[in-house]
Each structure stands twice: as structure tokens, then as C-alpha cells.
Amino acid sequence: xxxxxxxxxxxxxxxxxxxxxxxxxxxxxxxxxxxxxxxxxxxxxxxxxxxxxxxxxxxxxxxxxxxxxxxxxxxxxxxxxxxxxxxxxxxxxxxxxxxxxxxxxxxxxxxxxxxxxxxxx
Numbered sequence: 001x002x003x004x005x006x007x008x009x010x011x012x013x014x015x016x017x018x019x020x021x022x023x024x025x026x027x028x029x030x031x032x033x034x035x036x037x038x039x040x041x042x043x044x045x046x047x048x049x050x051x052x053x054x055x056x057x058x059x060x061x062x063x064x065x066x067x068x069x070x071x072x073x074x075x076x077x078x079x080x081x082x083x084x085x086x087x088x089x090x091x092x093x094x095x096x097x098x099x100x101x102x103x104x105x106x107x108x109x110x111x112x113x114x115x116x117x118x119x120x121x
Contacts, residue, residue: 017112024104031097035090042086 065073082088 013111013114017108020104020108020111024101024108027097027104028101031094031101034097035094038093039086039090042089044086 062074065077069076
């Protein structure tokens, strides 16, 4: 391979790495802003269990759920109830944004190191 071909490949790798880093920063910002927006604008579900007069109200419902679906059904119902909360949704969005950004930064690093390894040959 000629020297001219090597420099153009290295320049292409640098541009790709820079583009991946920009995408990573944008993904991080969108994730954090989206999570904040969901958290602040989200309306927490009305929890009737906070009312002291409702103590033991859903005991029969929980027992029936346990009898029909077992402990896994109860656990699944609890999971769905937690996923309806804006704090949980915001955390999922923020974690997703961080993971996408980390992936972009990781691949940008691999591309930039790949360009240095080819230039050394």
C-alpha cells in the first residue's frame, strides 16, 4: 500500500472517531435531558395505599394473584407498578443514554487506535 493510501485511511479513521465521539456526546445529553424531562413532568401514580383507612384493602386481590400465578405473578405485578413511576422511567432513560454514549466512545477509541496501528505498518 502506498503512503498516500495510508494517510487517507488514517484520515478516514480520525473522521469516523470524531463523528462517533460527537454522537456519544449527543446521546449522553439527550439521555440526561430526556430523563430530567420525564422525571419533572411525570405525574406519579396515585397510591391508595398511602391512605391509612385503606390498610389491607388489596389483601384479597394479592392472595388471588398468588394462588393463580404464584409468586412470579405477584413479582411481575410489582414490577409493572414500579415501571409506571416517573423516577424509574427517568433512571431507565438515563442508563440507556449512558450505555449508548459509552458504546460510541468505546468504538471511537477502537477506530482511532486502529488508525494508529495501520499507520505504523
